[in-house]
Amino acid sequence: MNLPNLKQARLRTTKKVEYLAAANLKSTKYTNKKYYIRTYGCQMNVHDSEEIKGILENLGFIPTTDLEQADIVILNTCSIRENAHDKVFGFLGRLKHLKKNNPNLIICVGGCMPQTDSVANLLKTKYPFVNIVFGTHNINDLGKMILKEDQKQQIEVYSIEGNVYEHMDYVRDSKISAWVNIMYGCDKFCTYCIVPYTRGKQRSRKMEDILEEVTSLKKAGYLEITLLGQNVNAYGKDLDFGYNFATLLENVAKTGIKRIRFVTSHPWDFTDKMIDVIAKYENIMPYIHLPLQSGSSRLLKLMGRRYTKEEYIALYNKIKAHIPNVSITTDIIVGFPNETNEDFEETLEVVNKCKFDGAFTFIYSPREGTPAALIKDTLSKKTKIDRLHQLNELINSYSLAHNQAYLGKTEEVLVLGPSEKGSNKVYGYTKTMKLVNIDGAGEDIGKLILVTITAAKSFSLDGKKVIFTKN
Ligand code: SAH
Ligand code: SF4
Ligand code: F3S
Numbered sequence: 378m379n380l381p382n383l384k385q386a387r388l389r390t391t392k393k394v395e396y397l398a399a400a401n402l403k404s405t406k407y408t409n410k411k412y413y414i415r416t417y418g419c420q421m422n423v424h425d426s427e428e429i430k431g432i433l434e435n436l437g438f439i440p441t442t443d444l445e446q447a448d449i450v451i452l453n454t455c456s457i458r459e460n461a462h463d464k465v466f467g468f469l470g471r472l473k474h475l476k477k478n479n480p481n482l483i484i485c486v487g488g489c490m491p492q493t494d495s496v497a498n499l500l501k502t503k504y505p506f507v508n509i510v511f512g513t514h515n516i517n518d519l520g521k522m523i524l525k526e527d528q529k530q531q532i533e534v535y536s537i538e539g540n541v542y543e544h545m546d547y548v549r550d551s552k553i554s555a556w557v558n559i560m561y562g563c564d565k566f567c568t569y570c571i572v573p574y575t576r577g578k579q580r581s582r583k584m585e586d587i588l589e590e591v592t593s594l595k596k597a598g599y600l601e602i603t604l605l606g607q608n609v610n611a612y613g614k615d616l617d618f619g620y621n622f623a624t625l626l627e628n629v630a631k632t633g634i635k636r637i638r639f640v641t642s643h644p645w646d647f648t649d650k651m652i653d654v655i656a657k658y659e660n661i662m663p664y665i666h667l668p669l670q671s672g673s674s675r676l677l678k679l680m681g682r683r684y685t686k687e688e689y690i691a692l693y694n695k696i697k698a699h700i701p702n703v704s705i706t707t708d709i710i711v712g713f714p715n716e717t718n719e720d721f722e723e724t725l726e727v728v729n730k731c732k733f734d735g736a737f738t739f740i741y742s743p744r745e746g747t748p749a750a751l752i753k754d755t756l757s758k759k760t761k762i763d764r765l766h767q768l769n770e771l772i773n774s775y776s777l778a779h780n781q782a783y784l785g786k787t788e789e790v791l792v793l794g795p796s797e798k799g800s801n802k803v804y805g806y807t808k809t810m811k812l813v814n815i816d817g818a819g820e821d822i823g824k825l826i827l828v829t830i831t832a833a834k835s836f837s838l839d840g841k842k843v844i845f846t847k848n
Pocket of ligand 3: 417419422454575
């Protein structure tokens with residue numbers, strides 16, 4: 378099977394990216410009006426929503442979690458799979474109803490979905506009650522668009538990448554752990570993936586700007602930062618400054634912030650230098666998310682992943698051998714067009730070899746405009762679902778085995794907040810990114826504490842805080 382030639386879909390104009398200071402528009406027009414925001418998709422969107430909250434609060438809005446109370450609703454959307462679209466259109470149905478009772482409600486749809494022409498057109502023709510439509514490249518304009526609001530639908534979506542803005546007024550969800558963008562966009566063009574079309578070409582932030590942000594987060598009391606990018610390992614490749622992700626990581630480690638994490642790592646750009654740096658610095662957490670996507674080299678080629686099954690396993694083993702106690706998780710897609718039984722068996726084989734700590738697994742979803750969407754697929758839905766279940770069972774058995782190995786051990790945990798598992802519990806993560814629910818009081822939130830692991834499940838651990846007594 379050959380991949381359809383989709384040169385056309387890959388032709389995009391590239392704009393010269395400028396590095397600018399954000400405008401941070403301020404106004405009192407909406408003082409004490411309430412905003413409700415719903416975020417779909419990946420960490421990139423979660424962090425974009427922190428920017429959106431900053432924009433709204435600069436206009437005077439205050440947050441609400443009660444939709445009925447809202448004066449403005451923002452949906453920050455995701456396009457990665459069809460079900461992400463369905464959820465947004467479902468919610469828009471509810472908002473249409475709400476607007477009948479509250480005609481002044483301002484409804485905004487932003488993020489990755491409007492970046493696709495068909496969605497932008499659909500919002501224009503079928504959802505005229507949506508007041509403002511914006512994309513991923515002009516979040517910065519949202520404040521201006523809201524101030525201009527006069528019930529006439531405004532659609533402003535740019536098809537080419539935007540500038541890199543610095544010094545944005547984020548309203549961060551946590552005071553303990555912060556997201557730090559190190560780059561925007563993606564140049565990899567995996568054949569199934571919409572991200573390069575919704576997020577544009579890769580644009581790295583300058584190292585000094587990233588370091589300045591990390592240093593000010595540390596000063597503000599943050600104990601953890603997560604460096605964000607669709608493929609952080611490719612950081613700097615688009616800049617002509619002679620630094621790369623390993624250099625950045627090393628410099629971030631030297632700021633002395635307690636915990637450093639990063640997502641996502643594409644296996645193709647994973648260098649030995651990166652492995653050395655991760656192993657060398659105590660404050661770089663021994664946790665790597667290393668998406669496999671498929672264990673079949675035939676499918677990896679059709680996916681445009683640029684590594685074979687053997688290369689992935691070799692990299693995996695190298696990381697395991699050099700970084701003590703590292704935990705590795707992955708992403709796997711089942712049901713790529715015409716995936717054979719043999720292809721799927723190879724995926725299971727790689728899972729059996731790597732014994733991942735955990736995995737996000739997905740059924741392939743054709744995305745309009747991507748090369749893979751043009752491949753005629755003969756695989757039945759039932760086969761895809763059966764494969765997903767089989768894969769999940771295997772993955773969960775390894776997750777459980779990994780978690781059981783923690784029983785009785787004492788681990789350093791960064792406590793992030795109250796646990797959903799009970800009013801006298803808090804939750805946090807080990808260095809290796811294991812979720813731990815801990816018996817204990819709220820006074821530990823925001824602290825690094827030692828915890829003895831008392832129970833292990835597939836998706837979490839239970840633990841007890843170690844109390845030091847003087848004798
Ligand atoms: N930049 C990251 C992944 C971002 S998207 C990387 O390359 O590793 C997160 C995950 O969604 C991907 O790793 C992939 O497993 C899944 N995904 C992306 N496009 C998909 C599609 N069309 N159908 C199903 N899953 C998809
Ligand atoms: Fe998508 Fe591939 Fe880029 Fe990840 S690396 S965002 S899967 S195109
Ligand atoms: Fe979704 Fe856009 Fe992230 S498509 S996964 S929100 S980059």
